[in-house]
Amino acid sequence: MGNRAVLEVDKVSRSFGGVVAVWEVSFHLQEGELLGIIGPNGSGKTTLVNLLTGFVKPDSGKVIYLGKNITGKMPYKIAELGIARTFQMAKPFYKLPAFKNLIIPLYSPRVKKLRGGRYGKRDDVAIDLLEEVGFERDSFVPYKMASNLPHGYVKRLELARCLSLRPDLIILDELFSGMSMSEVASTLPIIERLNGEGLSIIMIEHRLRELFRLATRVMVLNFGRKIADGPPDEVMESDAVKAAYLGTEHDE
Amino acid sequence: MTIRYRKERLDRGIKVRTEDIFALSSYKEILYLVLPRALPVLFLLIFPLLKGLVGLYWEKVLIITCITALLALSWDLLASVGLISLGQALFFGAGAYLTGYLNHSFGWPPLVTIPLGTLGGALFCTLFLLPVLRIRGVYFAIVTLTLPLLLVRVIEATKILGGTEGLSGLSRLSENIWVELYIPVLALFLCLFGFRRLINMDYGLVLQGIRDNDLAVMSGAINIHKFKAQAVFIAALAGAFPGAFMTHYYQFVGMPAFALDFSILPLTCAVLGGVGNFAGPLLGAFILVPLSEILRAFGTLRVVFYSAILIVCVVGLPEGIFHYLERKYHQFERLVKVA
Numbered sequence: 361m362g363n364r365a366v367l368e369v370d371k372v373s374r375s376f377g378g379v380v381a382v383w384e385v386s387f388h389l390q391e392g393e394l395l396g397i398i399g400p401n402g403s404g405k406t407t408l409v410n411l412l413t414g415f416v417k418p419d420s421g422k423v424i425y426l427g428k429n430i431t432g433k434m435p436y437k438i439a440e441l442g443i444a445r446t447f448q449m450a451k452p453f454y455k456l457p458a459f460k461n462l463i464i465p466l467y468s469p470r471v472k473k474l475r476g477g478r479y480g481k482r483d484d485v486a487i488d489l490l491e492e493v494g495f496e497r498d499s500f501v502p503y504k505m506a507s508n509l510p511h512g513y514v515k516r517l518e519l520a521r522c523l524s525l526r527p528d529l530i531i532l533d534e535l536f537s538g539m540s541m542s543e544v545a546s547t548l549p550i551i552e553r554l555n556g557e558g559l560s561i562i563m564i565e566h567r568l569r570e571l572f573r574l575a576t577r578v579m580v581l582n583f584g585r586k587i588a589d590g591p592p593d594e595v596m597e598s599d600a601v602k603a604a605y606l607g608t609e610h611d612e
Numbered sequence: 613m614t615i616r617y618r619k620e621r622l623d624r625g626i627k628v629r630t631e632d633i634f635a636l637s638s639y640k641e642i643l644y645l646v647l648p649r650a651l652p653v654l655f656l657l658i659f660p661l662l663k664g665l666v667g668l669y670w671e672k673v674l675i676i677t678c679i680t681a682l683l684a685l686s687w688d689l690l691a692s693v694g695l696i697s698l699g700q701a702l703f704f705g706a707g708a709y710l711t712g713y714l715n716h717s718f719g720w721p722p723l724v725t726i727p728l729g730t731l732g733g734a735l736f737c738t739l740f741l742l743p744v745l746r747i748r749g750v751y752f753a754i755v756t757l758t759l760p761l762l763l764v765r766v767i768e769a770t771k772i773l774g775g776t777e778g779l780s781g782l783s784r785l786s787e788n789i790w791v792e793l794y795i796p797v798l799a800l801f802l803c804l805f806g807f808r809r810l811i812n813m814d815y816g817l818v819l820q821g822i823r824d825n826d827l828a829v830m831s832g833a834i835n836i837h838k839f840k841a842q843a844v845f846i847a848a849l850a851g852a853f854p855g856a857f858m859t860h861y862y863q864f865v866g867m868p869a870f871a872l873d874f875s876i877l878p879l880t881c882a883v884l885g886g887v888g889n890f891a892g893p894l895l896g897a898f899i900l901v902p903l904s905e906i907l908r909a910f911g912t913l914r915v916v917f918y919s920a921i922l923i924v925c926v927v928g929l930p931e932g933i934f935h936y937l938e939r940k941y942h943q944f945e946r947l948v949k950v951a
Contacts, residue, residue, distance in 0.1 A: 415831075439832065464821040468833035
């Protein structure tokens, strides 16, 4: 693990009409770190991801990725630089078989460049990637239409779509939501391994028990503001976080 | 107690085995696969040879049908990138006018002007549509609908390119009737098989991805606007060629090249035949254009019958005639008793 900062976020803000979705959030991410972002519903977690990946432009603030200012760049340019993300509402390319879903990112200039133009058929690479996220290679699952996949596989297909870019940073937006216990149990080691291999990861998650097993640091958002940042147990002890999740006591 | 029945559908023959890998083990199976593909191809190749039998009139109908089918294919390619176009006339008119202009001003022969007109027309259309590629759905449709109408008024008002008179007295495509008959047929084959190949290549998967979920494609580090522009260029080639051809076929190009018919008819063919695999729009064109000729016998009532048939088809077979036939071809249906 290096000490290089992968991501430096400096006071980004964004409001939609009169609603402040994200307000002056700053944080940084070291190389190989796994940062969890939690917060109640509507606290601006997904907007923050959209700000980092270019799907939403910030009103103010800066996002520095590996020393490069990527604020307000187009999403495909940011992905090209090595930030891959999953979507909370996983919508695969339903009309294609699962493994063909990965052909699309594999067709990108980034992958072409990284593989130096000399690689086997994209189909084979796609099957390898699916195996990496727990699709049984010799079964028919990788060849199933994406529309017929069980939800857990759809989520892991999203993860594979990220990995196909050979990213330096992946941002997982509620990867575990809607997964069964056993699906989560089989996905956890995959993320653990990726992080162990030095991949920097940001995870947005509502399933705190699973997140705390993985994350070395957790950041808490509430009403678009950052209210805590630190090791998981420390953060959960903080009064601000307790208040955000459980509400404040009503004074008589 | 009443006995009730339920319709059961069973896949037929080799379709049962897997979705895309199968071994052929008999003549019957080979024919089962090849015939539906080979018969239309053979029909198109042989039909011009029957000139003596069916008469020149129906041969000319074949040419118009091929032209319409090419525009319908062009529409379907745009649709498979998620761009719903109402302006195939833009492609047709651009190809037609550029070809006519090159022939009229420089006296170049059709052999030069048609390729140049197709390429140049497609390039012009792509550049023209570039600013609107970012908008989606109905908005894109509205813009494409207006563009040809706009260009017609520009030509009318500024009197360029012959103004309302158009450019006439252009060179004839060829004195040889076979050339005139076979060029559209071969262009149609090239387009149909080319497009079907293209959309199933890795490149085509990206195009389909843009239709299904453009955000996911973007997060895959792919510049969707570049791909959309390329798709528009390819579709514009397929749309500009018919224009270029018709200019020399009629030895005239005028404002009708941008007519609304060229926008609406391809769309109708695609919807009637079935969107999404290029064979559908082709079938649609081969039903609608000859049908409209047959209905000429009814005089003024022609449009009434034409519209009635169209409505019945679209309401009855919303998936498209091609997809309906395909399903029937691959499946048995039988009634099963329900307890």
